[in-house]
Amino acid sequence: MKHLRSIDELGLSGLMGLLQLTDHMAEINQRPVPKVPALRGRTVASLFFEDSTRTRLSFETAAKRLSADTMTFNVSTSSVNKGESLRDTVATITDMGVDAFVVRHKSVGIPWQISKWTSASIINAGDGAHQHPTQALVDCYTIREATHAQSFAGMKVAIVGDIKHSRVARSNIQAFTLLGASVVLVAPPTLLPPDVSHWPVSVSHKLDEVIGTVDVLYMLRLQSERMAQGHVPTLREYSEQYGLTQKRVLALKSDAIVMHPGPMNRGVEMQIDPSDVKNSLIHRQVANGVSVRMAVLFELLGSGSSLGGQA
Amino acid sequence: MSKSLVIKGGTVINRKSQEVSDVKIENDCVIEVGKNLKGDIQLDASGCFVSSGFVDLHAHLREPGKEEAETIETGSRAGALGGYTALVAMPNTDPPQDSVAVVDFVREQGKRAGLVDVVPSGCITLGRQGESLAPMAELAHAGVTFFTDDGNGVQDAALMRRALEYAKGLGVTLAQHCEVAELTKGAVMNECSCCTDLGLPGWPAIAEELMVFRDIELVRITGASMHFLHLSTKRSVELVRAAKRDGLPITAEVTPHHLSLTQELLASYDPVFKVNPPLRSIEDIQALKVGLLDGTIDAIATDHAPHPRRDKEMSLDLAPPGMLGLETALGVVLAEGACEIRDVVALMSWNPAKIARIDNRHGCDVIAGTKANLCVFDPQLTWSVVPERLASKSINTPYIGRTLRGRVRHTIFQGTTTVIDGQAQK
Ligand SMILES: [Zn+2]
Numbered sequence: 001m002k003h004l005r006s007i008d009e010l011g012l013s014g015l016m017g018l019l020q021l022t023d024h025m026a027e028i029n030q031r032p033v034p035k036v037p038a039l040r041g042r043t044v045a046s047l048f049f050e051d052s053t054r055t056r057l058s059f060e061t062a063a064k065r066l067s068a069d070t071m072t073f074n075v076s077t078s079s080v081n082k083g084e085s086l087r088d089t090v091a092t093i094t095d096m097g098v099d100a101f102v103v104r105h106k107s108v109g110i111p112w113q114i115s116k117w118t119s120a121s122i123i124n125a126g127d128g129a130h131q132h133p134t135q136a137l138v139d140c141y142t143i144r145e146a147t148h149a150q151s152f153a154g155m156k157v158a159i160v161g162d163i164k165h166s167r168v169a170r171s172n173i174q175a176f177t178l179l180g181a182s183v184v185l186v187a188p189p190t191l192l193p194p195d196v197s198h199w200p201v202s203v204s205h206k207l208d209e210v211i212g213t214v215d216v217l218y219m220l221r222l223q224s225e226r227m228a229q230g231h232v233p234t235l236r237e238y239s240e241q242y243g244l245t246q247k248r249v250l251a252l253k254s255d256a257i258v259m260h261p262g263p264m265n266r267g268v269e270m271q272i273d274p275s276d277v278k279n280s281l282i283h284r285q286v287a288n289g290v291s292v293r294m295a296v297l298f299e300l301l302g303s304g305s306s307l308g309g310q311a
Numbered sequence: 312m313s314k315s316l317v318i319k320g321g322t323v324i325n326r327k328s329q330e331v332s333d334v335k336i337e338n339d340c341v342i343e344v345g346k347n348l349k350g351d352i353q354l355d356a357s358g359c360f361v362s363s364g365f366v367d368l369h370a371h372l373r374e375p376g377k378e379e380a381e382t383i384e385t386g387s388r389a390g391a392l393g394g395y396t397a398l399v400a401m402p403n404t405d406p407p408q409d410s411v412a413v414v415d416f417v418r419e420q421g422k423r424a425g426l427v428d429v430v431p432s433g434c435i436t437l438g439r440q441g442e443s444l445a446p447m448a449e450l451a452h453a454g455v456t457f458f459t460d461d462g463n464g465v466q467d468a469a470l471m472r473r474a475l476e477y478a479k480g481l482g483v484t485l486a487q488h489c490e491v492a493e494l495t496k497g498a499v500m501n502e503c504s505c506c507t508d509l510g511l512p513g514w515p516a517i518a519e520e521l522m523v524f525r526d527i528e529l530v531r532i533t534g535a536s537m538h539f540l541h542l543s544t545k546r547s548v549e550l551v552r553a554a555k556r557d558g559l560p561i562t563a564e565v566t567p568h569h570l571s572l573t574q575e576l577l578a579s580y581d582p583v584f585k586v587n588p589p590l591r592s593i594e595d596i597q598a599l600k601v602g603l604l605d606g607t608i609d610a611i612a613t614d615h616a617p618h619p620r621r622d623k624e625m626s627l628d629l630a631p632p633g634m635l636g637l638e639t640a641l642g643v644v645l646a647e648g649a650c651e652i653r654d655v656v657a658l659m660s661w662n663p664a665k666i667a668r669i670d671n672r673h674g675c676d677v678i679a680g681t682k683a684n685l686c687v688f689d690p691q692l693t694w695s696v697v698p699e700r701l702a703s704k705s706i707n708t709p710y711i712g713r714t715l716r717g718r719v720r721h722t723i724f725q726g727t728t729t730v731i732d733g734q735a736q737k
C-alpha cells in the first residue's frame with residue numbers, strides 16, 4: 001500500500017489488514033516503554049493547512065512510538081500566504097527527505113493532487129467534506145474492540161447529523177458498509193448531500209423513530225456556521241430534533257454503543273455528558289487513535305522492517 | 312500590385328453549395344472561385360474543406376490585466392491556429408471593458424497582433440458589478456456590437472430589463488451568463504451523485520435554468536434580442552427551444568467542453584476540469600447535441616479561459632474556473648461527431664458572425680467579392696494535444712490524452728495567411 005487517502009481505495013482486505021495490525025500496536029502501547037524501532041530513519045511530515053491539534057498529535061505520537069522522525073508544518077501560517085503555490089511547498093518539503101506526508105486541508109482532493117507532486121506516501125488526515133480514513137479506522141477498531149465482532153454483519157449503525165459537510169460520515173459510511181453493517185443516515189434534508197440514492201444506506205429524518213433500533217449511534221458534530229448558512233433555523237431546534245438528550249439515551253437499546261468523532265458541541269448534538277451514557281465509546285475512540293495511526297504508518301513505511309526489538 | 316493567392320483543390324462549403332473548387336484571393340478579397348485557377352502563391356487544400364473563417368463568440372483574452380495567462384497576441388495566435396478569423400473578446404479584463412478607452416485598447420492590440428479580428432465586447436453594467444448600466448450607447452458608437460457581463464450573470468431583473476430596453480435602440484446584442492448567484496455560492500461542480508461522493512458544493516442546473524427562464528420572459532416583454540452564453544443543461548435547451556417556437560429573438564451557444572466532457576472527470580481532483588458552468592451529465596450532453604441538430608443552439612463558442620499554471624495547481628475549490636478552447640474546438644466537435652460538416656461551419660462561422668453583428672466581413676459565403684477571411688481544415692486528421700506546443704500562453708487544456716479528429720490546415724485573415732500547414736505565420 002502506497003497511500004491512505006480514502007476508505008474506497010483501501011478496500012475490505014486493506015481495512016481488515018489494518019485492523020489486525022492495530023491489535024499489535026495496541027499491545028505495544030500497553031508496554032511500560034511503548035516504543036519500537038520499526039520506522040527508525042523514516043521521516044513523517046505533518047502538513048496541516050487547517051488547525052487540528054488532536055489529529056496532528058495523534059499522528060505525531062504514533063510516528064514517535066515507531067521511532068520515526070517527525071516534522072510539522074502549519075502551512076496556514078507560512079508560505080502559502082506569500083504566493084508560494086501548493087506544489088512548491090510540497091516540492092520543498094520533499095527535498096528535505098520525507099517518506100510520508102500526513103495532510104489535513106479544508107479543500108477536497110488535496111491528498112490526490114499532492115501525490116502527483118511527490119514520491120512520498122500520502123496519508124489523508126481529512127480533506128474538506130470528503131474523506132477522513134484514519135477516523136473511520138479508529139471507529140471500526142473501537143466498535144470491534146467493544147463488541148468483539150470480526151464482521152459487522154447484522155449490526156445497525158445510525159449516523160446522525162451533518163452528513164452533507166462531514167468527511168467523517170463519508171469515510172465511515174464506506175467503512176461500516178464494507179464490514180457488513182447496515183447504515184441509516186439521520187438528518188434534516190438540508191444536511192444531507194443532494195443525491196444519496198446510490199449509497200448503500202437508508203435515510204431517516206426522525207431520530208426518535210430510529211434510536212430504539214440501532215446497535216451503534218454515531219453522533220456528528222454540528223458546526224454553528226450551518227445556522228448562518230440557513231441549513232437549520234436555530235441550533236436549539238436542531239438539538240431538539242437531532243441532539244442526544246437524556247430521554248433519548250433511555251430509548252437506546254440496553255447494549256447500544258454511542259460514538260462521536262470529537263470535538264463535541266455540548267448543548268447542541270450532545271445534550272448530556274458522555275459519561276452519563278453506559279456504553280459511550282468516546283474515550284476509547286481517542287485512545288485507539290494512536291494505535292490505528294501507528295498501524296497505518298507501519299503499513300505504508302515499514303516494508304522490510306519488523307515490529308520487534310526495543311527502541 | 313500585390314501577390315495573388317490560390318487555395319487549390321479543396322471542397323468549398325457555402326450555404327447553398329458544396330463543391331471542389333479553387334479560391335483565388337487578391338488584396339483582402341476573394342476574387343474568383345472556380346477550376347484551374349492560378350496565382351503567385353498556391354496553397355494545397357486537397358482532402359480539405361474551405362469555409363469562411365470561424366468566429367468565436369466567447370474568448371477570454373485576458374489583456375489588459377492578466378497578461379500572465381494570455382495576451383491579445385498569444386490568444387489571437389491560438390485563435391488563428393484553431394481556424395478563427397474573429398474573436399469576441401470577453402469584457403472581464405482589468406480594467407473591464409466598460410469604457411471606450413479600454414475597448415479601443417483591446418481592438419488596437421488586436422490590430423497590432425494582426426492575426427484575427429479582435430472584436431471587443433462591452434460590459435452591460437459598470438465594472439460588471441450588476442448595479443448600473445455601462446455607457447452602452449457610447450460604446451456602441453465606438454463600434455461595440457456585443458454586450459455581456461460574462462463571468463457574472465446580471466442578477467437584478469429590473470436592471471436586466473432596462474438593459475434590454477436600452478439596447479433595443481442601439482442595434483446591439485446582449486449576452487447573458489446564466490447563473491443565479493444565490494444558488495451557486497462556493498459551487499465547484501455539477502450538483503449530482505458525484506458531488507455527493509466528493510463532498511463538494513454543487514452548482515445545480517436550476518441556477519442556470521431559472522435565469523434562462525427569467526431572461527426569456529424579459530425578452531418577451533421588451534422585444535429586445537438576447538444571446539445565451541454557454542448553455543449546459545437539458546432543461547435550458549428545452550426552454551430556449553420553446554422560446555424560439557414562440558418566435559422570440561433569442562440565440563444560444565454551447566462550448567465544445569460541454570459537448571464532450573462530463574462531471575465524473577472531477578473525481579480526478581484536477582482543477583483543469585473546473586469550469587463555469589460546470590461539466591454536466593451525459594444526459595445533458597445528449598440534449599445539447601439534439602439542440603445543435605434542431606437549430607435550438609445557434610453557435611459553438613469556446614469560452615477559451617486561460618489560467619497560469621500556478622492558479623490551476625490549487626485545490627478544486629480555490630482554483631479559478633475555465634479551460635482553453637481555441638486550438639481544440641474543431642477537433643473536439645468533429646471527434647464528437649455530433650453534426651455534419653455543413654452544420655459545423657454554420658455553428659462556428661455563419662451563425663456566430665451574425666450574432667456578433669460582424670457578418671459584413673465574417674461568416675460570408677466564399678464567393679468573388681467577399682472578404683478573404685477563410686479557414687481550410689482537414690476533417691479526418693486525428694491528433695492529440697501537446698500542451699507545451701499550444702500557442703496559448705497557458706496550458707490548461709482538458710484534452711490531454713484524448714484523440715481529436717479534424718484539424719485546421721490553413722487560415723487566411725484579410726487575405727493574408729496566418730496559418731499554413733498548421734503553423735502560425737507570425
Ligand atoms: Zn460565462
Ligand SMILES: [Zn+2]
Nearest residue numbers: 401461462614
Ligand atoms: Zn466566459
